[in-house]
Amino acid sequence: MSVYQKCIPHAYHASIFEIPYQTLKETGIKSLFFDLDNTIIAYDETVLSEKHIRFFKKLQKDFNIVIISNSHYKRVSGALKNFDVPYVWLAKKPLKSGFKKALKLAGTKKEVTIVIGDQLMTDVYGATRFGIKSILVASVKRKSDRKITQINRKLEKIILKKIEKKLPDLYEERLKAYVHEQ
Numbered sequence: 001m002s003v004y005q006k007c008i009p010h011a012y013h014a015s016i017f018e019i020p021y022q023t024l025k026e027t028g029i030k031s032l033f034f035d036l037d038n039t040i041i042a043y044d045e046t047v048l049s050e051k052h053i054r055f056f057k058k059l060q061k062d063f064n065i066v067i068i069s070n071s072h073y074k075r076v077s078g079a080l081k082n083f084d085v086p087y088v089w090l091a092k093k094p095l096k097s098g099f100k101k102a103l104k105l106a107g108t109k110k111e112v113t114i115v116i117g118d119q120l121m122t123d124v125y126g127a128t129r130f131g132i133k134s135i136l137v138a139s140v141k142r143k144s145d146r147k148i149t150q151i152n153r154k155l156e157k158i159i160l161k162k163i164e165k166k167l168p169d170l171y172e173e174r175l176k177a178y179v180h181e182q
């Protein structure tokens with residue numbers, strides 16, 4: 001499988017609040033791994049809001065939630081300080097090690113797990129490489145992307161073009177809205 005094929009998510013939704021969690025539950029999904037930066041909060045926000053915490057606490061009734069972030073410990077632990085949830089920091093997505101740790105924390109299998117994130121090159125590509133399905137969401141605030149992410153975004157653009165050309169139907173279904181949302 002080529003790199004661009006590994007960058008195609010299972011689905012796209014405009015935000016974490018729009019994902020049909022009930023359907024995921026009914027199809028047997030047990031664990032959800034959420035990226036932090038620009039998936040849950042913008043990079044210039046430091047902590048989860050009350051709304052986020054209420055939302056996640058409700059989700060925890062149906063799923064094992066793990067936060068999997070490439071950010072450093074202070075950023076991740078600080079953002080999650082009011083919310084009791086397992087997390088992986090410096091996850092090194094798209095490498096496999098962070099996903100492996102998250103799977104251990106969740107205590108479930110790859111087949112019943114979904115990764116949710118805002119980046120093709122880390123979240124989606126990493127999940128596929130590791131053998132997990134992924135859901136792509138629009139960034140909370142694209143302008144707050146860090147330097148390294150801005151580089152990834154350039155790569156992402158090239159990959160998106162390739163997918164559009166090679167697999168127009170899948171592009172239309174799962175990526176077009178993502179491109180236009182930004």
Ligand SMILES: [Mg+2]
Pocket residue numbers: 035036037038039117118119
């Ligand atoms: Mg992110």
